[in-house]
Amino acid sequence: xDFASRITRSPRPFDAEQxxxxxxxxxxxxxxxxxxxxxxxxxxxxxxxLIEKESDWLEGAVDDAEGAIAALFASLxxxxxxxxxxxxxxxxxxxxxxxxxxxxxxxxxxxxxxGMLTDFADLSVQLALEAAVGAEIxxxxxxxxxxxxxxxxxxxxxxxxxxxxxxELNYSSDIDLICLFxxxxxxxxxxxxxxxxxxxxTRKVCQMLSDHTAxxxxxxxxxxxxxxxxxxxxxxxxxxxxxxxxxxxxxxxxAAYIKARAAAGxxxxxxxxxxxxxxxxxxxxLDFAAIRDAHDMRLKIRKHKGHGQRIVLEGHDxxxxxxxxxxxxxxxxxxxxxxxxxxxxxxxxxxxTGLTQLAKKGWIPGDxxxxxxRHYRAHREVEHRVQMMNDxxxxxxxxxxxxxxxxxxxxxxDIKDLKGDVRARLEETHATTEGFFTPDNGSAAPEADADFGxxxxxxxxxxxxxxxxxxxxIFERLKPxxxxxxxxxxxxxxxxxxxxxFLEGLPAGVQLFSLFEANPQLIDLLIDIVATSPDLxxxxxxxxxVFDAVIGGDFFxxxxxxxxxTASLSATLEREGDYESRLDAARRWGKEWHFRAGVHLLxxxxxxxxxxxxYSDVAEASLAALWPVVCEYFSRRHGTxxxxxxxxxxxxxxxxxxxxxRSDLDVIVIYDAAGIEASDGKKSLSSxxxxxxxxxxxxxxxxxxxxxxxxxxMDMRLRPSGNQGPVATALQAFKDYQxxxxxxxxxxxxxxxxxxxxxAELAREVDEFRDTLLAARRGRREVLGEVASxxxxxxxxKGPGGGWDPKIGRGRMQExxxxxxxxxxxxxxxxxxxxxxxxxxVEIGLLEPRDAERLKSAYALLWSxxxxxxxxxxxxxDPADAxxxxxxxxxxxxxxxxxxxxxxxMEARAEAAGRVIDQVxxxxxx
Numbered sequence: 001x002d003f004a005s006r007i008t009r010s011p012r013p014f015d016a017e018q019x020x021x022x023x024x025x026x027x028x029x030x031x032x033x034x035x036x037x038x039x040x041x042x043x044x045x046x047x048x049x050l051i052e053k054e055s056d057w058l059e060g061a062v063d064d065a066e067g068a069i070a071a072l073f074a075s076l077x078x079x080x081x082x083x084x085x086x087x088x089x090x091x092x093x094x095x096x097x098x099x100x101x102x103x104x105x106x107x108x109x110x111x112x113x114x115g116m117l118t119d120f121a122d123l124s125v126q127l128a129l130e131a132a133v134g135a136e137i138x139x140x141x142x143x144x145x146x147x148x149x150x151x152x153x154x155x156x157x158x159x160x161x162x163x164x165x166x167x168e169l170n171y172s173s174d175i176d177l178i179c180l181f182x183x184x185x186x187x188x189x190x191x192x193x194x195x196x197x198x199x200x201x202t203r204k205v206c207q208m209l210s211d212h213t214a215x216x217x218x219x220x221x222x223x224x225x226x227x228x229x230x231x232x233x234x235x236x237x238x239x240x241x242x243x244x245x246x247x248x249x250x251x252x253x254x255a256a257y258i259k260a261r262a263a264a265g266x267x268x269x270x271x272x273x274x275x276x277x278x279x280x281x282x283x284x285x286l287d288f289a290a291i292r293d294a295h296d297m298r299l300k301i302r303k304h305k306g307h308g309q310r311i312v313l314e315g316h317d318x319x320x321x322x323x324x325x326x327x328x329x330x331x332x333x334x335x336x337x338x339x340x341x342x343x344x345x346x347x348x349x350x351x352x353t354g355l356t357q358l359a360k361k362g363w364i365p366g367d368x369x370x371x372x373x374r375h376y377r378a379h380r381e382v383e384h385r386v387q388m389m390n391d392x393x394x395x396x397x398x399x400x401x402x403x404x405x406x407x408x409x410x411x412x413x414d415i416k417d418l419k420g421d422v423r424a425r426l427e428e429t430h431a432t433t434e435g436f437f438t439p440d441n442g443s444a445a446p447e448a449d450a451d452f453g454x455x456x457x458x459x460x461x462x463x464x465x466x467x468x469x470x471x472x473x474i475f476e477r478l479k480p481x482x483x484x485x486x487x488x489x490x491x492x493x494x495x496x497x498x499x500x501x502f503l504e505g506l507p508a509g510v511q512l513f514s515l516f517e518a519n520p521q522l523i524d525l526l527i528d529i530v531a532t533s534p535d536l537x538x539x540x541x542x543x544x545x546v547f548d549a550v551i552g553g554d555f556f557x558x559x560x561x562x563x564x565x566t567a568s569l570s571a572t573l574e575r576e577g578d579y580e581s582r583l584d585a586a587r588r589w590g591k592e593w594h595f596r597a598g599v600h601l602l603x604x605x606x607x608x609x610x611x612x613x614x615y616s617d618v619a620e621a622s623l624a625a626l627w628p629v630v631c632e633y634f635s636r637r638h639g640t641x642x643x644x645x646x647x648x649x650x651x652x653x654x655x656x657x658x659x660x661x662r663s664d665l666d667v668i669v670i671y672d673a674a675g676i677e678a679s680d681g682k683k684s685l686s687s688x689x690x691x692x693x694x695x696x697x698x699x700x701x702x703x704x705x706x707x708x709x710x711x712x713x714m715d716m717r718l719r720p721s722g723n724q725g726p727v728a729t730a731l732q733a734f735k736d737y738q739x740x741x742x743x744x745x746x747x748x749x750x751x752x753x754x755x756x757x758x759x760a761e762l763a764r765e766v767d768e769f770r771d772t773l774l775a776a777r778r779g780r781r782e783v784l785g786e787v788a789s790x791x792x793x794x795x796x797x798k799g800p801g802g803g804w805d806p807k808i809g810r811g812r813m814q815e816x817x818x819x820x821x822x823x824x825x826x827x828x829x830x831x832x833x834x835x836x837x838x839x840x841x842v843e844i845g846l847l848e849p850r851d852a853e854r855l856k857s858a859y860a861l862l863w864s865x866x867x868x869x870x871x872x873x874x875x876x877x878d879p880a881d882a883x884x885x886x887x888x889x890x891x892x893x894x895x896x897x898x899x900x901x902x903x904x905x906m907e908a909r910a911e912a913a914g915r916v917i918d919q920v921x922x923x924x925x926x
Contacts, residue, residue: 050093051097058094058097058098061094065098065108073120085208088127088128092216092217092218096117100388114170118168121175121263122160122264126263128205128218129205129264132202133150136197143194144185144186153264154181154197155182155186156181157264157265158177161176161260162256162259163259165260166350167350168350170384172393174393175209175219177225179202180235180270180273181266183239191237195237198235199233206223227244241273242273249280257274258336261349281337282341282347283337283341310322311426311427313422315396319383319395322426323426323428323433324379324429325395327430328355328375328429331372335358335363355376375425383395385410386398389403397422456496460500465507465509474514478516481520485524486527489885494531495527495531495885501537501541506544512544532888532889535872535874543709545588546595549596561617562620569589572585573586579633584706586625586711590622593618594615594618597611597618601868611867613657613658615661619654619663623650624756624757630698634694637682638681639680639681639690641671644671645762646669646758649766650667653666655752655754656752658834661867662874664712664715665712667714668734669727669728672731692726694728696727699727739773744782744783745790748786748825750774751830752821754832774824783825787822802907809910811911812862816834816855816862816913822846827844838852838855847916851919854913858912861905864894865902868894872889873886
């Protein structure tokens with residue numbers, strides 16, 4: 001379908017006489033096209049002039065606009081460089097004219113219009129760069145460069161910023177460029193000559209694009225977005241620019257780089273530079289402090305431009321004025337800066353696409369995104385029509401009735417309806433965005449007792465988190481709310497002391513206080529935590545970034561499960577550049593998911609058994625996702641793993657999927673070199689040494705203290721021969737050892753073993769071997785005799801336990817686990833989980849059903865105590881010292897009425913379990 005027949009609407013001519021004049025300029029046009037041209041020419045003198053100049057070209061272009069512009073682009077690329085300036089100016093007229101007619105006729109939507117104008121800008125900058133740098137090369141001024149380097153501008157790149165970077169150029173836009181060059185292409189001795197050459201080329205590019213001639217101009221070009229433009233050259237080395245942003249970059253520059261794009265020249269080098277700048281633009285943690293920076297920028301613009309007053313349509317600035325385009329852009333970019341470091345899907349250059357992603361990911365309501373997107377499109381349409389009228393870089397609405405008549409004619413609207421619509425959109429845009437930057441919290445902050453904790457509060461100004469004036473400013477706004485909520489705790493003084501410990505340990509405050517100010521619900525969570533566990537509060541002060549996860553939208557949703565967690569961590573690691581960054585990323589990821597599991601337990605969203613599985617999922621996902629990363633890193637130096645690879649066998653609580661907040665990980669690494677004697681890397685190792693060192697690399701990846709701490713402690717003492725054996729065991733050696741040399745207690749330990757990482761095929765073989773090995777018939781007397789002996793050794797080494805220790809002591813968790821492993825070993829199948837193992841003991845006649853229930857009941861209560869006390873404390877637990885919040889948490893998890901009653905219940909159930917274990921072991925060893 002041709003251009004003419006696709007026109008669905010046309011602007012109303014401003015003046016009949018002018019309309020006839022414009023129509024006469026295109027006698028070749030169909031009536032529909034003539035109507036559009038007449039309306040455009042009658043309402044916009046600039047377009048009328050273009051129509052008259054380009055009527056002959058337009059006649060051949062109007063039926064296939066896309067094809068005509070494509071042919072124009074091809075002609076420019078093949079044209080002589082000596083004619084380039086004139087060719088570009090002539091092409092600009094034609095692209096602008098045909099795009100305007102397609103826009104006015106409703107043939108192209110906003111994205112097609114702005115995309116076409118941006119494509120032409122990209123091509124213009126590329127051709128200007130080739131001409132300018134090519135001239136430098138032909139004169140021998142760019143060291144080492146030849147004609148082959150011209151398409152990449154000899155290592156120079158033009159970064160498109162602002163609307164050009166986002167593909168959103170309008171008819172009279174400036175183009176904002178940052179020009180850089182890749183200094184690594186040049187010898188140090190040639191650096192200054194190369195820089196001088198690129199500076200000259202950049203100035204020539206600006207002249208070619210910006211200078212007004214008889215043919216007009218191409219684009220006004222602005223280079224002032226570069227680092228410190230008052231003192232830096234117009235083309236900088238990439239390394240110097242990177243150093244500037246790392247040390248001196250400001251929030252507005254971060255926002256500017258959201259839209260940055262390598263548009264011309266050495267695009268590959270430009271994209272590498274943008275990738276290197278990622279940590280500057282996109283912070284790893286939620287950055288709510290950016291809200292204040294963006295708000296301050298908005299206020300400065302308003303003050304400078306005088307746009308802070310109420311909306312008056314005449315002369316209103318559609319870009320910078322109240323409710324205008326810039327407010328939507330600021331809103332979108334600030335939201336992106338806040339969360340884009342955590343979620344790469346938010347790193348959209350376009351305004352509408354950015355709003356769409358923010359809504360999709362739950363950062364803004366869907367109706368807010370829809371409203372602002374709709375108003376953005378409408379604002380841009382008005383802006384375009386204003387610019388069409390006179391080819392001026394203006395965003396101002398007409399300041400008289402005649403001007404509004406022309407604007408209404410170009411938009412095909414009634415003037416009254418147009419004014420009402422524009423005003424309504426401006427006002428709704430302002431109300432929506434202003435509420436984000438300066439939210440109205442409704443009621444005043446609650447008042448706290450003036451004498452509450454005066455001595456402790458008096459120490460706060462000396463804490464590191466309150467060393468900056470900005471941190472103090474934000475915290476003073478938060479303090480009344482915090483103190484009021486602390487006073488509502490079960491024991492306010494205890495809660496205040498715990499909060500004091502949290503605040504004292506914070507190394508810095510601006511980011512976290514900004515997070516709390518923007519998300520007041522986090523204050524409730526913090527008070528819950530400090531009132532329950534001072535120990536956990538101190539942990540949070542060192543790892544406050546875990547609060548970021550709460551704002552992510554799905555923090556309180558259902559647990560995703562092991563498979564989804566492994567995929568999540570794998571994707572996180574894939575985005576990191578180097579090995580150390582990946583290890584730190586794994587630690588950040590692990591902290592957040594540990595925190596989520598702990599908060600769900602603390603808030604009563606999960607049971608102790610569910611928490612055990614969740615902590616296990618995090619640990620297993622960490623091992624499963626990190627294992628291939630460690631293998632890849634190790635393989636770079638020593639070659640790929642010889643043979644069939646290796647598998648990580650989870651033992652103990654990890655194998656049984658019953659971890660708590662502070663669990664170590666017990667593992668065994670088993671490999672199969674399949675007869676291959678050595679690896680094939682540049683630093684080859686024997687297979688045995690290879691897997692031993694690979695295992696050590698895995699342990700380091702998990703346990704090494706790094707900038708983000710460590711993931712877990714690991715224990716490998718359950719491997720064959722314990723600490724005396726190799727850290728990695730060959731598959732056949734493992735099988736031989738287990739079949740011929742292993743102690744019975746080692747087979748008991750294998751009842752809970754489970755592959756958690758490594759090669760899937762090898763994991764299946766190890767698991768099948770475990771099942772076959774443990775299914776072999778064993779004498780009941782032998783197994784129970786070993787359990788009795790182990791029980792005695794533990795009691796001798798660790799004492800009677802008891803009291804508030806849920807693990808050690810007669811009838812407590814460790815003894816119940818030992819008996820459950822004996823049940824599993826003696827049963828035909830070998831269940832890993834404790835309840836199923838005890839049920840198998842009933843099936844083989846080792847336990848009476850009521851005795852199995854007593855053991856399960858005791859274990860369930862003791863585990864509830866264990867998972868609680870390990871969440872809130874790393875040491876011995878005593879309710880008398882734990883505080884009211886910890887006691888309340890413990891009572892809720894155990895469903896006990898009071899602490900004394902809980903202690904008595906623990907003793908009674910442990911005593912009952914102890915009697916059952918006594919009877920089973922006595923009867924079984926007779």
